[in-house]
Amino acid sequence: MSGVPERVSLDVALKIINAMIKFAKDNAMLPGSYAVVDEGGHVVAFERRDNAPAATADIAIDKAWTAATMKASGRILEVITRGQGWRLNVKHKGRLTIIPGAIPIIAHGRIIGGVGHSGGSAEDDLKIAQAGWAAIFREEDFNVDVEEKLSLARRIANEVISIVRKESLKPVSVSVVDEWGNLILLYRMDNAPFGTLELARDKAWTAAAFRIPSEKVSIYYNGSPLSINWNERLTPVPGGMPLVYDGKFVGGLGISGNTPTEDRRIAIEAVKSLGLQVFE
Amino acid sequence: MEEYDVTIIGSGIAGATVARELSKYKISVLVIEKNSDVGLEMTSTNMTLVCQGGDSLTFRPGTLHAELNVKSIPLWPKLTKELGVPFKRIGGLGLIRDKADYLKFLKMYSRAFKSSLKPDAPYYISEKDFQPLQFLDRRSLRELEPNINPKVIGALYDPNLAVTDPIKLTKALAENARANGVDFLLENEVKHVERKEGYFVINTDKTSVKSKFVVNAAGINVDRIAEMVKARNFTYVPTKGVLTDFDEETSEIFRHQAFYLPRLGEPHVKAVVPIIYGGLRVGIYLDFVMRSDKNLPPQGLQHNLNVIKEIVPDYPFEKHIKRTFFGIMPLTNAETGWHDFIIDIPEHVPNWINIVLGPAGVSASPMLGEKVVELLSMSGLYLEPKPNFDPSAKRGVRE
Numbered sequence: 131m132s133g134v135p136e137r138v139s140l141d142v143a144l145k146i147i148n149a150m151i152k153f154a155k156d157n158a159m160l161p162g163s164y165a166v167v168d169e170g171g172h173v174v175a176f177e178r179r180d181n182a183p184a185a186t187a188d189i190a191i192d193k194a195w196t197a198a199t200m201k202a203s204g205r206i207l208e209v210i211t212r213g214q215g216w217r218l219n220v221k222h223k224g225r226l227t228i229i230p231g232a233i234p235i236i237a238h239g240r241i242i243g244g245v246g247h248s249g250g251s252a253e254d255d256l257k258i259a260q261a262g263w264a265a266i267f268r269e270e271d272f273n274v275d276v277e278e279k280l281s282l283a284r285r286i287a288n289e290v291i292s293i294v295r296k297e298s299l300k301p302v303s304v305s306v307v308d309e310w311g312n313l314i315l316l317y318r319m320d321n322a323p324f325g326t327l328e329l330a331r332d333k334a335w336t337a338a339a340f341r342i343p344s345e346k347v348s349i350y351y352n353g354s355p356l357s358i359n360w361n362e363r364l365t366p367v368p369g370g371m372p373l374v375y376d377g378k379f380v381g382g383l384g385i386s387g388n389t390p391t392e393d394r395r396i397a398i399e400a401v402k403s404l405g406l407q408v409f410e
Numbered sequence: 411m412e413e414y415d416v417t418i419i420g421s422g423i424a425g426a427t428v429a430r431e432l433s434k435y436k437i438s439v440l441v442i443e444k445n446s447d448v449g450l451e452m453t454s455t456n457m458t459l460v461c462q463g464g465d466s467l468t469f470r471p472g473t474l475h476a477e478l479n480v481k482s483i484p485l486w487p488k489l490t491k492e493l494g495v496p497f498k499r500i501g502g503l504g505l506i507r508d509k510a511d512y513l514k515f516l517k518m519y520s521r522a523f524k525s526s527l528k529p530d531a532p533y534y535i536s537e538k539d540f541q542p543l544q545f546l547d548r549r550s551l552r553e554l555e556p557n558i559n560p561k562v563i564g565a566l567y568d569p570n571l572a573v574t575d576p577i578k579l580t581k582a583l584a585e586n587a588r589a590n591g592v593d594f595l596l597e598n599e600v601k602h603v604e605r606k607e608g609y610f611v612i613n614t615d616k617t618s619v620k621s622k623f624v625v626n627a628a629g630i631n632v633d634r635i636a637e638m639v640k641a642r643n644f645t646y647v648p649t650k651g652v653l654t655d656f657d658e659e660t661s662e663i664f665r666h667q668a669f670y671l672p673r674l675g676e677p678h679v680k681a682v683v684p685i686i687y688g689g690l691r692v693g694i695y696l697d698f699v700m701r702s703d704k705n706l707p708p709q710g711l712q713h714n715l716n717v718i719k720e721i722v723p724d725y726p727f728e729k730h731i732k733r734t735f736f737g738i739m740p741l742t743n744a745e746t747g748w749h750d751f752i753i754d755i756p757e758h759v760p761n762w763i764n765i766v767l768g769p770a771g772v773s774a775s776p777m778l779g780e781k782v783v784e785l786l787s788m789s790g791l792y793l794e795p796k797p798n799f800d801p802s803a804k805r806g807v808r809e
């Protein structure tokens with residue numbers, strides 16, 4: 131990577147996340163959730179480390195969203211709102227997260243995105259998020275080893291991305307959730323529309339929630355291909371796959387970006403090439 | 411392998427100050443510097459200002475940045491005299507364009523006095539070390555600076571503000587440390603550090619040394635060096651500051667340090683400093699960059715020319731440009747602008763001290779030594795004063 135980036139690409143976002151994980155590990159801080167969003171506040175990359183509380187996922191994402199869309203860091207917002215941030219929070223349907231650990235990504239005198247970390251004390255969250263932003267000014271990459279579950283999620287996501295690139299398909303969002311449907315990883319390839327984010331995430335959730343491919347859920351549980359609509363996460367369209375590794379159910383994968391059948395095929399190929407159980 | 415009690419990585423103002431302070435004690439000290447001489451990085455590319463008065467009193471209370479700068483005020487005259495380094499009080503002018511500026515200065519000024527001139531203040535300075543600041547009206551300002559922009563309606567005058575020669579000071583500190591027994595290893599770049607039980611092994615591109623304590627004063631590279639032993643518990647963003655020097659003739663045109671307060675949408679500093687050997691230094695165009703960035707942005711000179719013309723409108727400064735150059739400094743809390751120094755032992759790496767200075771680091775340097783000595787003795791290094799320490803002796807760092 132040469133020079134300070136003009137925008138938050140997936141590569142930039144992953145560099146930021148790796149820098150945050152390295153910083154947290156070097157300083158023996160608790161494992162947490164790491165989010166990077168673009169200038170519109172939409173996730174470019176998100177990761178949650180093993181043993182990080184599941185609830186930290188959305189807090190990290192919402193912190194990054196807050197910094198990018200309020201164009202200010204959590205600490206500045208705390209001062210501006212004089213500790214009354216919760217009032218604004220209510221207005222924003224609970225999304226506005228005025229807590230340290232929310233940092234705008236400033237580059238070339240502009241705000242091009244946001245970084246959010248959740249999982250530690252306020253001071254640690256802040257320090258980790260700062261380490262993330264500052265990584266865009268570092269020449270070198272930060273390569274870190276991550277724990278078992280996140281490591282598997284990374285391998286799956288990278289496999290999906292490499293299939294998309296190899297076959298020149300449309301860029302996708304890819305998501306991995308754990309056995310409880312809680313987010314572990316969410317990547318959005320460059321130029322994938324942000325609408326694909328929630329679709330990918332919800333397909334992964336759907337597959338994990340019922341332990342069958344997402345599109346089978348309506349037929350199996352509803353007796354008809356017509357969508358059932360009792361849960362806003364439920365997305366019974368192709369592209370979500372349960373993940374079974376070494377005979378053990380570990381979570382779900384969701385892909386969105388191409389036609390549902392195409393997304394489904396990518397998912398099947400990705401799990402196949404990594405030796406996970408294939409659900410045709 | 412050579413063995414030392416303390417090894418200092420880097421010999422800018424920070425490393426040299428610490429070396430000299432430690433040369434007062436009966437311990438073995440080594441300084442490792444990658445360049446062929448000391449003080450050639452950040453210490454040679456700055457405004458040369460010694461924040462001696464109102465300005466250091468307005469730094470955020472409770473920060474090291476404020477504490478060390480304020481406590482350094484009384485130390486400067488003696489230090490520069492001992493070492494034979496130039497130190498000149500030029501006086502500073504906080505320029506007032508309108509009522510908003512005036513009210514801001516009024517607030518800064520009263521906070522400054524509240525925080526330091528009362529005997530029970532956290533960082534007390536006695537009146538003898540500090541001339542009071544005063545507001546100048548249009549007429550008295552014109553008497554001091556006849557060429558000033560007629561739109562400026564007054565100024566907050568600070569007679570304490572001084573300039574020095576930071577490179578010469580760094581050399582003098584290093585040479586004094588050398589004369590008092592500190593070893594120097596020049597042209598050695600630290601590449602890799604190993605943390606062992608009770609000591610560190612520091613590997614340069616040429617040799618390896620063993621040391622019980624390490625003071626990491628590598629300027630813009632403090633983070634990289636700290637990462638070698640997982641001792642980076644801080645973050646900063648490399649910040650490029652572009653400066654322009656105008657020739658000696660311009661010394662006749664303007665004689666004080668002067669600055670405008672920052673305004674919304676104006677992220678760059680607007681200041682002029684008459685440097686100690688003549689000529690004006692103007693800046694500062696700022697940008698967050700990678701530290702390897704060698705590019706001199708054209709907006710830099712443009713900004714600096716605009717600044718000096720906003721201070722003195724009727725003078726052909728274009729014809730008096732000597733050079734435009736930049737320095738890269740570490741800025742902590744860059745996302746909020748709440749910069750602070752770091753002089754700290756990381757929680758998980760004992761016997762290791764990181765020093766990150768950044769803005770106003772030269773000004774705060776006289777207090778640095780004491781701070782590091784405090785940290786070292788807290789870590790169990792026994793420091794017995796040398797009876798024969800000579801505060802003025804010099805010996806070349808290559809000898």
Ligand SMILES: Cc1cc2nc3c(=O)[nH]c(=O)nc-3n(C[C@H](O)[C@H](O)[C@H](O)COP(=O)(O)OP(=O)(O)OC[C@H]3O[C@@H](n4cnc5c(N)ncnc54)[C@H](O)[C@@H]3O)c2cc1C
Binds near residue numbers: 455459460598739
């Ligand atoms: C534009 C600008 C204006 C400024 N204006 C002022 C001002 O008016 N007043 C003021 O007080 N301060 C000012 N400053 C700040 C001041 O210059 C710094 O705080 C101070 O110089 C920092 O000194 P240092 O010793 O920490 O860093 P440096 O002077 O950079 O010293 C670090 C040393 O470490 C060496 N080093 C680095 N890596 C290695 C390695 N791997 N192995 C061996 N050696 C290594 C370097 O060669 C260097 O000599 C300004 C700074 C800038 C950039």
